[in-house]
Amino acid sequence: MNVDGRLARGQRTRTAVLDTAVSLASASGLDGLSLGHLAESLGVSKSGLFAHWRSKEELQLATIDRAVAQWQERIIGPALRTPRGVRRIHALHDARIDFYAGRVLPGGCFFATTEFEFNARPGAVRDRLAEVFAAWTAFLERLVAEAVELGELPAGTDVALLAYEIDAFGIAAAMRSRLLDPEVTYRHARLGVLNHLRALCPDPALLPEGPS
Amino acid sequence: MNVDGRLARGQRTRTAVLDTAVSLASASGLDGLSLGHLAESLGVSKSGLFAHWRSKEELQLATIDRAVAQWQERIIGPALRTPRGVRRIHALHDARIDFYAGRVLPGGCFFATTEFEFNARPGAVRDRLAEVFAAWTAFLERLVAEAVELGELPAGTDVALLAYEIDAFGIAAAMRSRLLDPEVTYRHARLGVLNHLRALCPDPALLPEGPS
DNA sequence: AATATATCCGACCGGTCGTTCTTATTTAGT
């Protein structure tokens, strides 16, 4: 194996810190998250954090990467394990709402919170968030395009528009679920996309039945 | 008349401060906005602000009220000047996108930014934002219900769901327009709602023609 | 056994935060 105990310990600490950072930042934002609070809630000294990241911005960037990995594991992974086409689109959206409803993160959605926090502040963090968001959008559009290619959506479908609509239902869910009734919000988020896909898809058997 | 010069001056200062506060908070959030920056960008001393609001939280609450007034004037006002029904719904959404596209506020949308900022932080600010958001949702639902009553939308329409969908397109526009291509975003936001309403409304003459 | 490396801590720095206190200026009422 040849594992270096020192490096292993560092890696363990690093991921533990980043997991907590993602969690805290989902509620307070990446700027609202202070190194003092982060260190304290980990039972670690503040200066210890600087052994792993040379500045707060570096830690913020690392936190974003960690959140991306979590998103990939929790939302994109499950979707990729279902067959291409409208079923995969639906699975992706459903996994997203499950993620919000499962209250995995105290703030609901790391990306929604941080992207609104930084969308008007120039800098490396904003640029990275914009990249991540662009990649997410491209992924969603690819899924929609695949469904069109498979004939599960009409040939003339506006791919980018449909992707926009699906993502909009997700973003709105992240926001409303914390300020209004969560259950009603999740029902709307799921039903909105399901209705929309069902209205477009010529084969009704590909999508679940009732409004459930 | 009976104008008190002292009170008049105070009122003038107060609205000037709040206008700037709304503008800054739309970009940095209500917490990210610091009293020092606010005072400096107004050419006013920091302690002078405390003559008008006893604490930062009080100023934050006043800023929310000012943002509500601005929203009412810019988005709700124009909508109420068009006839009830689907045309009013469309006018409301259109005025909202115009507001974003006009870059009135540097951060795009005061409410989107602050509601995401505070949706996981207990306190008076969050409660006030939740109230405002609930009132906005109720207003949108009332507009949709009116359209149903007028027969401009089918009788079985899920009012709350449709209101959710329309608002979701708006929220998504506020977010995406700052991180991705703004023009494409606004086109999607407008087209999404227009398509949706056109698909539901039995009288096509009530809504504008092309995808424009 | 000695040395090098990675991790982590406690103490401390300058700066900014929200807030308070004291004081000066302007205007209204008498």
Next chain:
DNA sequence: ACTAAATAAGAACGACCGGTCGGATATATT
């Protein structure tokens, strides 16, 4: 003119911010 009230400025406060530094500890290499 004189008092009272409202509006402002200035200086200073304790708390916390991100960040630095020297040293202590644990692990690997030789």
